[in-house]
Each structure stands twice: as C-alpha cells, then as structure tokens.
Amino acid sequence: MKSAHLLSAEDLSKDDALKLLATAKELATITDGPNKKLPTLRGKTVVNLFFEDSTRTRISFETAAKRLSADVINFSAKGSSVSKGESLKDTAQTLQAMGADAVVIRHGSSGAAQRLADSKWIQATVINAGDGTHEHPTQALLDAFTIKQHLRANESDLSGLKVLIVGDILHSRVARSNVILLNKLGARVTLVAPPTLLPVGVEKWPVEISYDLDKELPQCDVVMMLRIQQERMADSFFPTEREYSRGYGLNSYRLAQLQKSAIVMHPGPMNRGLEISADSADDVKSVIIDQVKNGVAIRMAVLYQLLGGAPIGARND
Amino acid sequence: MIKLSNAKLVDGSLVNVEIDQGVIKSIVKSSGKDKVEGIDGSGKILMPGLVDLHTHLREPGREDSETVLTGSQSAVNGGYTAISAMANTNPVADTAGVVEQIFRLGKSAGICDVYPIGAVTKGLNGDQLAEIGAMAESIARVRIFSDDGNCVADPLIMRRALEYVKTYDGIIAQHAQEPKLTINAQMNEGIVSARIGLKGWPAVAEEAIIARDILLTDHVQSRLHICHVTTAGGVELIRWAKQRGIAVTAEVTPHHLLLTDDLVENYDPIYKVNPPLRTERDVMALRQGLAEGVIDIVATDHAPHSAELKDCEWQSAAFGMLGLESALSVVIKTMVETKLMTWEDLSARMSIRPAQIAGYENQGRQIIEGAPANLILVDPNASWTVNRDNLKSKSRNTPFHQMQLPGVISDVIYSGNLVMKSGKLTVVNAELND
Ligand SMILES: [Zn+2]
Numbered sequence: 206m207k208s209a210h211l212l213s214a215e216d217l218s219k220d221d222a223l224k225l226l227a228t229a230k231e232l233a234t235i236t237d238g239p240n241k242k243l244p245t246l247r248g249k250t251v252v253n254l255f256f257e258d259s260t261r262t263r264i265s266f267e268t269a270a271k272r273l274s275a276d277v278i279n280f281s282a283k284g285s286s287v288s289k290g291e292s293l294k295d296t297a298q299t300l301q302a303m304g305a306d307a308v309v310i311r312h313g314s315s316g317a318a319q320r321l322a323d324s325k326w327i328q329a330t331v332i333n334a335g336d337g338t339h340e341h342p343t344q345a346l347l348d349a350f351t352i353k354q355h356l357r358a359n360e361s362d363l364s365g366l367k368v369l370i371v372g373d374i375l376h377s378r379v380a381r382s383n384v385i386l387l388n389k390l391g392a393r394v395t396l397v398a399p400p401t402l403l404p405v406g407v408e409k410w411p412v413e414i415s416y417d418l419d420k421e422l423p424q425c426d427v428v429m430m431l432r433i434q435q436e437r438m439a440d441s442f443f444p445t446e447r448e449y450s451r452g453y454g455l456n457s458y459r460l461a462q463l464q465k466s467a468i469v470m471h472p473g474p475m476n477r478g479l480e481i482s483a484d485s486a487d488d489v490k491s492v493i494i495d496q497v498k499n500g501v502a503i504r505m506a507v508l509y510q511l512l513g514g515a516p517i518g519a520r521n522d
Numbered sequence: 523m524i525k526l527s528n529a530k531l532v533d534g535s536l537v538n539v540e541i542d543q544g545v546i547k548s549i550v551k552s553s554g555k556d557k558v559e560g561i562d563g564s565g566k567i568l569m570p571g572l573v574d575l576h577t578h579l580r581e582p583g584r585e586d587s588e589t590v591l592t593g594s595q596s597a598v599n600g601g602y603t604a605i606s607a608m609a610n611t612n613p614v615a616d617t618a619g620v621v622e623q624i625f626r627l628g629k630s631a632g633i634c635d636v637y638p639i640g641a642v643t644k645g646l647n648g649d650q651l652a653e654i655g656a657m658a659e660s661i662a663r664v665r666i667f668s669d670d671g672n673c674v675a676d677p678l679i680m681r682r683a684l685e686y687v688k689t690y691d692g693i694i695a696q697h698a699q700e701p702k703l704t705i706n707a708q709m710n711e712g713i714v715s716a717r718i719g720l721k722g723w724p725a726v727a728e729e730a731i732i733a734r735d736i737l738l739t740d741h742v743q744s745r746l747h748i749c750h751v752t753t754a755g756g757v758e759l760i761r762w763a764k765q766r767g768i769a770v771t772a773e774v775t776p777h778h779l780l781l782t783d784d785l786v787e788n789y790d791p792i793y794k795v796n797p798p799l800r801t802e803r804d805v806m807a808l809r810q811g812l813a814e815g816v817i818d819i820v821a822t823d824h825a826p827h828s829a830e831l832k833d834c835e836w837q838s839a840a841f842g843m844l845g846l847e848s849a850l851s852v853v854i855k856t857m858v859e860t861k862l863m864t865w866e867d868l869s870a871r872m873s874i875r876p877a878q879i880a881g882y883e884n885q886g887r888q889i890i891e892g893a894p895a896n897l898i899l900v901d902p903n904a905s906w907t908v909n910r911d912n913l914k915s916k917s918r919n920t921p922f923h924q925m926q927l928p929g930v931i932s933d934v935i936y937s938g939n940l941v942m943k944s945g946k947l948t949v950v951n952a953e954l955n956d
Pocket of ligand 1: 671672697749
C-alpha cells in the first residue's frame with residue numbers, strides 16, 4: 206500500500222485490495238486453528254477512538270488487534286463535555302502522548318479521519334472506521350472478501366459480477382466505499398433507491414442507477430441491502446415505512462426472483478421488517494453472518510499491513 | 523501637504539499630484555520622468571481608495587477574532603479607504619445605539635471610513651423589523667440594511683423591508699439562502715459533495731431567493747442589493763432583472779472568482795465558507811458577469827475567525843474567510859491578467875460603483891482637483907506571497923496562504939493623510955504591538 210493510512214477505498218489500488226483479501230484469508234486460516242493469537246503486533250498500541258456508538262465495529266477491530274497481540278485502548282469520546290470541534294484535536298493530542306501506533310476512528314463528521322491524518326495533531330496511522338456519510342473502507346473490504354469467498358473463490362478478482370446496492374445511498378458510507386472498491390475489483394454496481402435517497406452528482410459515479418428493484422433482482426449476483434434510518438421518514442425522504450418496504454424491501458417474494466447462486470448481504474445492524482424481512486435475513490442465500498466473521502480477518506489484514514507486516518511507502522503529502 | 527510624482531491613472535495618463543487639507547489641491551500632467559517630489563509614483567497606478575460593502579468586524583462580541591481597529595488596519599493594508607461593518611455582531615447592530623458605537627470605534631481608529639450596516643430584523647431573527655428609521659437617522663446615517671449571515675427568508679418581511687427603506691433611500695442587502703433547502707448544508711451540492719459525503723448547499727437555494735427578491739423589488743419599486751452571488755444561474759437572473767430596469771445591484775467576492783468546490787476534497791475547513799465555493803462553470807460565469815457589469819462590484823465578505831474555529835473537523839468549523847488584504851490582488855489575477863477587465867473597470871468595480879451604491883460621498887471619486895483625497899498607489903507589476911502570519915487582521919483564516927499574487931499596494935492616503943507609506947502602516951497603535 207502506498208498510503209500510510211486507510212481513509213478511503215480510493216487509497217487502495219486493485220493490487221493493494223487483492224493483497225489485503227489474500228492476507229485476510231491467510232490470517233483467517235491461522236486464527237481458525239488451535240492457536241488463535243499471532244505475535245505480529247506485539248508492543249504496538251491500537252486505539253479505538255469512537256465518537257459514535259458502534260459496538261459491532263469496535264468489537265471487530267478490537268478482536269482483530271488482539272489476535273495480532275497488539276495492546277488495545279478503547280476510547281469512547283461520545284458525550285464528552287468539550288465542544289465537538291475541540292475534542293477531536295484534544296483527544297488526538299492525548300492519544301499522541303499515550304504513544305498510539307494506530308488510531309481506528311469512527312466519527313459522525315465526514316472527513317474526520319482525513320483531518321486526523323492530515324493534521325499535525327498526531328503521528329499515528331489512521332484507519333477510518335466510518336466517517337459521517339463519507340466512507341467505511343474496511344466494510345467494503347470485508348464485503349468484497351465475502352463476495353469473493355462465495356462467488357469467485359478461485360478467480361483473481363470479481364469480474365463479471367453484478368452487485369445491487371439497495372437503499373439509502375445518500376447517507377451511506379458503506380455504499381460509497383463499496384462503489385469504489387467493487388469497481389476496482391471488476392464488479393458492476395447498480396444502485397437501487399428512490400430518487401430522494403440518491404445524491405445529486407451520483408451520475409458521475411461508475412454505477413448504473415435504478416429506481417426499480419424488481420426489475421434488477423433477476424439479473425444480479427449480489428444484493429446488498431442498506432440499513433434505513435427511521436428518521437429519514439420524518440424528513441420526507443419517503444412517505445411511510447410501509448411504502449418504502451413495498452418498493453425497496455427484500456422479502457421472500459423478491460428472494461425467489463434471485464438467481465440460484467445469488468447472495469444477500471447487509472452491513473448491519475438490520476431493521477428486520479423494514480429493508481429486509483426476517484426470513485430473507487435468515488435464508489440460505491444470506492451471508493450476513495459471514496460478513497461479521499470476515500470483518501475480523503479483514504481488519505487483521507489491514508492492521509498487519511499498515512503497522513509493519515509489509516513495507517509501506519511514505520505518504521506523499 | 524503630500525506630493526506624488528509620475529503616477530499613472532487608470533486611463534493611462536501620467537500625473538503629479540498635490541494633496542492638502544484632505545483634498546486634491548492640484549493635479550498636473552507628468553512626462554513620467556519628472557523630478558520626483560514626495561512619493562515616487564513611477565511605474566505605479568494611482569486610483570481612488572477601494573470601498574468594501576461587506577466586512578465582518580466582529581466587534582462588539584468577538585473581539586478575539588477582529589476589532590474595528592484591526593479590521594481597519596487590515597482594510598488599509600488591502601488598499602481600502604472605506605469598509606462597511608456587517609450587522610451580525612453580538613449584540614446585533616439593530617439599534618441606533620449599536621451602530622453609533624461601531625461608527626465611533628471607526629472614527630477613533632481613524633485610518634479608513636467605517637460605515638455600519640444595520641440589521642433588517644431584530645436580532646437577525648427574520649420576523650420583526652429592526653429600528654431601521656432610528657439607525658438611518660443616527661449619527662452613523664445607515665443606508666444599507668442586511669441580516670447577512672441569515673437570509674431574510676420570509677417573503678412578507680422582505681417585502682416590508684424593501685418598502686420601508688424607501689423613506690431613507692436605503693437598500694436591502696440580501697444574503698440569498700433559502701433556509702429549508704440548506705439545513706445543515708456544508709458545501710456546494712454537486713459532484714464533489716456526492717463523493718465526499720458532505721451535505722449539499724444547492725445553487726437553487728440561492729437562485730430561488732434572488733428570483734423572488736427581484737420580483738418583490740420590482741413590485742414595490744425599491745432597491746435591492748444581492749450579497750456574494752456565487753452561481754451562474756444567479757448571474758442570469760440579475761442580468762434579466764437589469765434588462766427590465768429593476769433596481770438591483772450585486773456583488774461577488776474575490777474567493778468566488780478564484781476558488782472552486784474541489785478544494786473541499788481534503789476537508790480543510792479553511793475552504794468552508796457561506797455561500798460555498800462552487801464549480802468552475804460558476805466561477806467563469808461570475809467573472810463574465812463582473813466584466814459585463816451585471817455584477818456591479820467586488821465585496822470581500824471578510825470573515826475573521828479565531829484559530830479554534832478552523833482547527834477542527836469540517837462540520838464543526840465556522841464558515842468564512844479573510845478577504846480585505848488579498849482582494850485587490852485576487853481581482854487583478856482573475857479579471858485583469860485574464861484580460862476580462864481593464865484597470866478602469868477594476869477601479870469602477872472596487873471603488874467607484876460600491877461608493878455610489880452605498881452613497882459614500884467622499885469615496886470612489888474621480889481624481890480631480892478638489893476631490894477628497896482617498897487614494898491608493900499600486901505597483902501592478904510587482905507580486906507578493908500571502909503569508910497568514912503577516913496579515914494585519916487578528917485572524918489567520920485566509921485561503922490564499924502561500925499563494926503568489928500580483929499587485930502590491932505601496933501607499934494609501936485616507937482623508938488626506940498617508941496611512942500607509944512604502945508598504946507600511948504609518949499609524950502604529952498600541953494594540954498592534956502586543
Ligand atoms: Zn452572507
């Protein structure tokens with residue numbers, strides 16, 4: 206990897222990404238064995254800096270770091286009394302003083318991870334664990350890993366696959382990172398959403414756009430359902446949950462329209478009954494549990510490569 | 523008595539000038555190589571001092587980021603002999619008392635004219651007119667009224683304000699931003715915002731208000747000034763209004779003439795400004811509009827902010843950029859060097875026309891005998907590199923840091939006094955030395 210940080214899926218070349226997927230696979234095999242822990246990052250300190258609640262993502266990073274024998278500090282900055290602006294800088298300087306080697310940051314503001322990396326506040330490697338409505342690159346990596354595992358295990362990349370990403374694209378960091386990464390890996394992405402939940406400017410993304418889920422389902426290999434926040438209804442992005450669900454929810458009828466080999470994904474946490482019905486989430490086509498499991502392996506690979514498992518060039522800025 | 527030799531006026535003629543008792547005492551033709559008496563103007567352009575109709579001075583309320591004094595010093599350093607203090611201070615400039623306080627602070631700084639702008643509505647709340655009459659009749663003689671920072675969004679309040687200021691030959695300066703379309707907006711809505719995931723501030727939110735207010739102005743036969751136009755569509759609407767003889771004027775900021783929204787890509791809040799940086803297409807339309815005179819003037823929207831309001835993540839940062847000290851150079855770069863405008867045009871857009879719009883009688887005057895001596899001398903061939911640490915402003919939030927820009931101001935004469943001499947302010951105040 207040419208970057209010292211992982212802020213965006215754009216930081217990864219196709220080769221970088223494939224290498225991470227391969228490393229993750231290797232690490233997964235090892236930690237599936239009797240000795241779950243590797244000594245690779247012994248003596249390194251990884252800080253989980255979470256300004257937003259996300260127990261799932263935090264635990265995933267924490268598990269990954271611990272399996273590589275790193276020391277882990279969980280720093281939950283949510284609800285801190287300092288003003289929002291100052292707290293990122295102040296916290297960063299505190300972590301610098303504590304000797305953090307890597308900071309895994311989750312923040313409600315788009316660009317917070319990049320600010321942390323670009324600022325002089327801290328020298329540590331920065332890993333973006335979700336910034337506002339911008340990106341969540343490790344989620345995209347674990348999604349690519351899961352897709353490859355199920356549909357392209359013996360091929361070099363994801364060429365020829367058609368992936369639907371369905372739902373609140375406008376506010377989704379998962380969608381942004383996936384669009385970038387899946388394209389690099391050769392997949393074709395179609396975004397399916399009501400027009401209110403697609404950003405102005407999406408026409409420049411390397412994707413197809415559709416408002417009609419039923420039309421797209423029979424031809425796709427992967428359908429990735431995004432979480433829909435309840436408050437979007439209050440902001441009139443759609444009239445009612447029922448109408449959303451009718452147009453864009455995955456249910457057993459729609460599940461039956463999928464190709465036999467197709468898989469169903471969701472980054473979690475799910476709103477069962479809204480964007481995905483309970484039976485769809487638990488169907489044999491669903492690989493949602495694999496996504497969670499693969500998250501740990503991917504995050505191990507990212508930490509491993511960024512913190513010294515592989516030669517890393519200096520960042521150009 | 524100040525003497526000035528061999529300077530060039532914007533029409534190309536060479537002159538020797540004598541200034542006494544605050545006015546131009548004599549002006550005679552020069553060969554360009556006459557014996558130098560007083561200030562050597564050789565190779566430099568002499569023009570009326572610049573006039574800004576959109577300046578945030580932060581006093582009262584945020585004296586840590588700018589005061590009337592430091593704002594005045596910043597103005598002189600940028601070649602301005604008159605500035606207009608926006609009303610969004612704390613307390614808001616919505617009473618005769620506050621505008622008179624700012625007016626007096628300007629007088630006591632004494633190095634340029636400081637004209638307070640009055641709020642349109644009480645506390646900038648948008649729903650109740652401020653005491654416009656009292657401000658107009660105060661010693662500050664306020665003529666421009668603006669809720670800048672906020673839009674006068676309620677169409678009925680806007681209509682009333684436009685009607686009410688007619689008594690005083692006043693003008694409403696509108697910050698055109700439809701509030702519902704820009705809730706929590708962070709940057710221009712478009713290709714860049716879609717990619718980097720910041721909430722969009724669409725062009726239509728500006729244009730919808732411009733269109734509405736043009737029609738209201740026509741209906742009640744008043745005067746409207748559009749602050750900081752940023753979109754190609756806005757330029758079109760104003761062109762349309764002018765063709766119909768509607769009394770609308772408009773301004774553009776230097777930063778909107780030069781910078782575009784792709785600079786936001788790295789989330790550096792130095793580029794966070796309201797209205798936001800737009801696209802290349804908008805920048806080109808703004809330049810064209812300014813060249814044609816559809817956009818009448820350049821105004822700085824000088825918006826000082828203390829360091830902590832910019833040294834943070836994008837969403838928590840304040841909107842606004844410094845402008846006074848780099849405005850002339852940015853306009854030379856974007857409009858004169860590109861051959862879109864002449865120096866005569868520049869002088870019209872940055873001095874003569876803003877003074878006319880605001881009714882600042884001693885400013886923006888032709889350089890003739892008997893005219894008030896508010897003048898600047900500029901070396902058009904020299905350049906300088908912006909350094910945020912060397913600005914006279916109390917704040918450092920310039921987006922032009924490290925940029926090399928054309929045009930160096932060497933001397934500024936305000937009311938017959940040399941307030942900048944050979945590039946240095948002559949009046950050094952105690953506050954400067956801390
Ligand atoms: Zn404004």
